[in-house]
Amino acid sequence: MSAEAPSATIWDRHRLGITVGSVVLIFLAALEALAVTTVMPLVAADLHGEALYAVAFAGTLATGVIGMVATGAWSDRAGPRAPLYTAVALFIAGLVISGAAPDMHLLILGRLVQGLGAGGQTVALYVVVARVYPGYLHGRIFAAFAAAWVVPSMIGPFLAGAVAEYLHWRWTFLGVAVLTVLAFVLVAVRLRDADLGPHPEASDDSSPGGRIWLRVLLAVVVAIAAVTVGFAADAAPSTGWPLALAAVAVIAVAIRPLLPVGSLRAAPGLPSVVLMRGLVAGAFFAAEAYVPKMLMERFDFGPTIAGFALTASALAWSGGSALQGRYGDRWGSRRMAAASLIVLLAVMAGMTALIVCQVLPWAVMVLWGFAGGAMGMLYPRLTVLTLAYSTPANEGFNSSALSISDSSGSAVTIALAGLLFVSLPIAGSGFPVVFLLAAAVLLVSAIPGTRLGDGLAERTASRGGLSATAPPD
Known part of the structure; x- marks a missing residue:
């Protein structure tokens, strides 16, 4: 391997197909995620499924955990x-x-299936990287994957809006399906002769790692309950609200074994990091799901222009991430979290005021750009903290818990936003209550935000025989 290291790249002839195909698969998954947010208002209107608007987002995130x-x-x-x-x-x-759905219920079925595939595809590609690429190339291939997420953020919303406006929204699904087939062929052809057998240290069901089937079952329960919350919006309030609250209670019970001990009570350190990630993700993505819809329905923008709000947010997210990477250690995790939460809360208040007063529609795009920048500062910091609190023995579980909290928090909050949107309008519109819900969730996230600690410092302390159970002052 050392002889190969100086000249080997991810673009070598025997890896080229896998690299290109994998990067394109990641690119298309990212493109589709942004495209759906842009065109879903048109989809819901065309298929007469306004009450189920939120389920189209929440269901995909929920089944992605499975x-x-x-x-x-x-x-x-x-x-x-x-x-x-x-x-x-x-x-x-x-x-x-x-793409072929004649009604909203069948479209949601497709989104559920799509979520299963999207969640599994990313994990499987990461394992392929571990098996096919030597360690010194991992940084380069993951950098290519990161770029595959950034580029869709710049072109995805605008492209999806243009496709929906000048062709049809169905092509945002069917077109990506065709391109995914082509990208997958590149990967499959090159993987035929690769050594991708089971890992020699893989555990069986009788070992501690064999509890995986319990984890799968719990993920299924969480997904079903999250989708149930979304479908509650289609029921009468007297039935929908008790059903939604019962489903949220089920999620709280089922998700506990999937997260670090103490996560739901915001225990100091890693549990608070994981909890805060789920809450902040839920608040941001629940609000973002309604931003293009608000621009189209309340301010009469076309889908192409409405998509610019998501583009502004994504670009600002990249800038915030770069800022965090440069100054995050100097500012400290709790200070970074506090600054991000203040900006996000200000944005939610501003969005609520704009929609109630129905003024300054272009300010929506500017405000949502600030929201993306705040998320860019906070999101990577929580990932850094998770890894800092982890050891080689629990890195996999902790990373999985972070993703599960992220997806589950988003799914549940989006579903609740959908229920509130149809049942508690303010000033003749459901949009204000969505942003108020996001603000409320952000306020709750401030509780774990004060207990994040500094994973690197605590690991150093624990190695020196000091207690690592509480965050440093």
């Missing part, structure tokens, strides 16, 4: 080839079902 957990276990036991093929097939099938 895909992540199941694919990770399957890849450990049988290698990543079959899990990757299955995940991509599910992703494509979900896109086709959604």
Whole structure:
């Protein structure tokens, strides 16, 4: 391996197909996620499914958790080839079902299938990287994956809006499905001869790691409950609200074993990091799901222009992430979290005022750009803290918990936003209550935000025999 290191790259002839195909698969998944947010107002109106608008987002995130957990276990036991093929097939099938759906219920079914595939596809590709690329190339391939997420943020919303406006919203699903097939062929051809068998240290069901099937079952319960919250919006309030509250209670019970001990009570350190990630993700993405809808329905923008709000947010997110990378250690985690929360709360207050007064529609795009910048500062900081609190023995569990909290928090908050949108309008519109919900969730996230600590400092302290149970002053 050392002889190969000086000249080997991720673009070598025998890795080129895998690199290009994998990067394109990541690119298309990111593009689709942004595209759906842009065109979903048109989809819901065309299919007469306004009450189920939020489920189209929440369901995909919820089933994505199942895909992540199941694919990770399957890849450990049988290698990543079959899990990757299955995940991509599910992703494509979900896109086709959604693109051809004659009504909102079938579209949501497609989105659920798509979520299973999207969650599993990412995990399987990461395992492929671990098996196919030597360690010194991992940084380069993951940098390519990161770029595959950044580029769609610049062009995805505008492109999706243009496709929906000048062709039809169905092509935002069907077009990506066709391109995914082509990208997958590149990967599959090159993986035929690769050694992708089960890991020699993979555990069986009788070992501690064999509890994976319990984790899959719990992920399924969380997903079903999250979707139930979304469907409650389609029921009468006397039925919908008790159903939604019961589903949230089920989620609180089922998700506990999937997260670090003490997460739901904001215990200091890692549990608060994981909890805050889920709360902040839920607040931001629940609000973002309604930003293009608000611009189209209340301010009469077309989908192409409405997509610029998401582009502004994504670009600002990149800038905030770079700022965090440069100054995060100097400012400290709690100070960074506090600054981000203050900006996000100000944005939610501003969005509420703009929609109630129905003034300054272009200010919506500016404000949402600030929201993206705040998320860019906070999101990577929480990831850094998670890794800092982790050891080689629990890095996998902790990273998985962060993703599960992220997706589950987003799914539940988006579903609750959908229920509130149709049942508690303010000033003749459901939009203000969505942003007020986001603000309330952000305020709750301030509780774990004060207990994040500094993972690097605490690990150093614990190695010196000091207590590492509470964050430093």
